[in-house]
Amino acid sequence: MQNSEEQASLARQLLAGAFQGVLSTHSREHAGYPFGSVVPYVLDQEGFPLLLLSHLSQHTRNVDTDPRCGLTLLDRGDGNVQERARLSAIGDVAPRAAAADADRYFAYFPQSAFYFRELGFRFYRFTPQRFHWNGGFATARWFSVDRIVRANPLGREAQARIVAHMNQDHADTLRRYLAGRELSDPAAVVSMVGIDAEGIDLRVQDQIHRVTLPREIGSAQEARDLLVEMARS
Numbered sequence: 001m002q003n004s005e006e007q008a009s010l011a012r013q014l015l016a017g018a019f020q021g022v023l024s025t026h027s028r029e030h031a032g033y034p035f036g037s038v039v040p041y042v043l044d045q046e047g048f049p050l051l052l053l054s055h056l057s058q059h060t061r062n063v064d065t066d067p068r069c070g071l072t073l074l075d076r077g078d079g080n081v082q083e084r085a086r087l088s089a090i091g092d093v094a095p096r097a098a099a100a101d102a103d104r105y106f107a108y109f110p111q112s113a114f115y116f117r118e119l120g121f122r123f124y125r126f127t128p129q130r131f132h133w134n135g136g137f138a139t140a141r142w143f144s145v146d147r148i149v150r151a152n153p154l155g156r157e158a159q160a161r162i163v164a165h166m167n168q169d170h171a172d173t174l175r176r177y178l179a180g181r182e183l184s185d186p187a188a189v190v191s192m193v194g195i196d197a198e199g200i201d202l203r204v205q206d207q208i209h210r211v212t213l214p215r216e217i218g219s220a221q222e223a224r225d226l227l228v229e230m231a232r233s
């Protein structure tokens with residue numbers, strides 16, 4: 001059976017790599033009832049889910065009235081859904097200054113830049129209060145925020161340099177990082193969109209794959225050394 005730290009590590013990877021979840025808000029039109037909707041997200045520099053929401057959507061009107069909500073994430077995969085890892089969080093959603101992490105969000109979801117510029121979508125951030133992890137039978141437990149949320153140790157400029165370098169000079173290496181995974185188009189271009197302390201995120205067509213790092217990194221130099229090591233293994 002996995003110990004507490006192993007479960008927390010898996011929960012962090014799910015939070016960092018799900019990229020979409022069910023946001024449950026308090027219905028403004030039907031008081032007392034929850035309203036769930038699927039929303040995409042990425043983690044911002046501080047490690048919190050960043051959302052881009054339409055001012056016309058039901059869930060946005062709900063959180064503008066009552067910021068308390070829940071976010072539920074489900075691990076990808078096939079088979080019995082009850083045997084797949086789930087992570088649920090309770091917290092608050094509040095407007096977020098667009099400039100802070102907009103570039104990161106648009107890198108993961110390029111089409112969303114149009115929604116932001118032309119359709120009046122606004123950035124919000126989900127700030128969790130507590131997490132509930134369920135990795136399968138007899139693994140359910142609560143975690144505090146400090147066990148799950150990890151700020152990115154790499155500054156925005158360092159991240160941009162690493163991503164640009166890998167995409168320009170190491171396309172074959174990026175493909176090797178995905179060795180063993182089934183891709184819808186094995187010949188499709190693989191590009192890096194992000195890196196943080198515990199993983200890298202790679203795009204293949206319209207799907208993003210999370211690759212867990214074999215150990216945590218805390219600086220750009222550590223990132224470089226580990227990426228080279230992974231390429232040679």
